[in-house]
Amino acid sequence: MVNLASPSHQMPYLEFVRVAKQNTSLTWPEQLWWAHYTVWDNDILATGIITFLAHELIYFGRCLPWAVADALPSIFHRFRIQDHKPPPSASDQWTCVKYILAIHFVVELPLIVLFHPMMELCGLQYMVPFPKFSLLAAQIALFFIVEDSYHYWLHRALHWGPLYRAVHRVHHQYAAPFGLAAEYASPAETFLLGLGTICPPLLLGYITGSVHLITVLTWMALRQLQAIDAHSGYDFPWSLRRLIPFWGGADWHDDHHRYFRGNYSSSFTYWDVFMGTVAGPRGKAKGHDSRQ
Template sequence: MRVHHIPLIQPLWDYLRLHHSQTLRSPLFPVILTVSSYVVFCIPYLVFNLMGRRWPFIHKYKIQQDRNPTGAMIFHCLGITLYNHLFYIFPAAVAQWYWRPPCPLPEQSPTILDIIFGMLGSLLLFDFQYFIWHMIHHKNRWLYKTFHAIHHEYMAPFSLATQCLGGWELVTVGFWTTINPIIFKCHLLTCWIFMVLHVYVSVEDHCGYDFPWSTSHLVPFGIYGGPIKHDMHHQKPMSNYAPHFTHWDKVFGTHAEFTWPRIDIGLMC
């Protein structure tokens, strides 16, 4: 007799599929999922920014301890994010109702290994895509000034600067984030988990804090850059083009280690 192995998350998928089918099949669901995730991930870092040196146990992990976002900077990034979602993201999602039928929900859930390999493959492919895009836009002065310069208004990145982007860059990043799991033929649940994961690592890259639990410290051998490497990119824009990993910058000679001297918080208080 042939034994069928039931994936560990099959009960969860059955519940979602049977009780929330209409929500999950809506073209707006991925947008709502990523936007809400973005807000949730940004809030703790914004609280850290607002508290600043009043929370020395947190502030000691700030990469550029003498640079903290002001209220004007926070509202500027919020305004750009709101504008991009109102005039680019939500219209694109609504337009899908006219040309793409609601996606079917498969009965079988993915396995844990399916999810891990799907997310890893999608993240590595995105890292390569954005590395090329990013490097070209820094090398070409017109492309940089026209599309990418807005993201470099702040030398010390903070969480809300993650989506402080021009429309062209936001659409490009969103396209890759959506299409890569499809390229790897991932399950819909894997696609959604990858979207949330990618929002998290993107916010973490821009958070401005180098915590011991940052992804770069959890991934061994220095293959993952994390916030400290992306912070260096905002200080030296012709380096560290890859958004997450370090291998492409090392191959192309654009890798830079973090060299900004940390300030002794004990002397500042």
């Protein structure tokens, strides 16, 4: 942890940044990070603000290009996976935005406020300096693997009749998904899926003491981007699944919404392949049972 002389808390934010620049061992993102925590002088509030704002900016910022694509079918319709269906209307998009904002403020914001105490309890670090990129990348790769496994079995369970009707039915309102619908889910499902995202960093931090908040925020951002792209309804020649053979992406998850069962994983394809739950024509070609 880097020690800096704390200036008077009556000074403006830019003055805190100037003080942070006195330590030349810090990168400019680390200087801004230190200034943010110092100016608020309340770690719970500082963590909550940066986490919630990052979540909102990344979610709606990444959804915006897909909304533009939906509004310009003459250009992008040829890339739509379910090209026999029209893109969502402006009314559909607005209805989705209102519901998701309610979920974000009513369900996710209280959990974000509670995150800092949980983070301290599990020994996560949050002050400068940031972790080395190699450690950050290795931990995020592990989080992707663990979350994908959790998501597969939870998602498969949510398609069991009683759980589907009580929890998961909301998310399947759109048989042809679009970017904004990535987090269109019931409060219970939002909470359950959120555990798969946040518990791996907390558990690893508790065991090793080497997880940093910046790693958690990066992981959460990448997980958001993955979920939004998987629900986008578009498959481009440069889509990630064409570069990584076991990556699911929109082409994979769209079949889950179209055929209702199968393709339960979030990021990768191997769980569905191993467990015989590949959806649609690809599943039939592999001899998989479409009722699973």
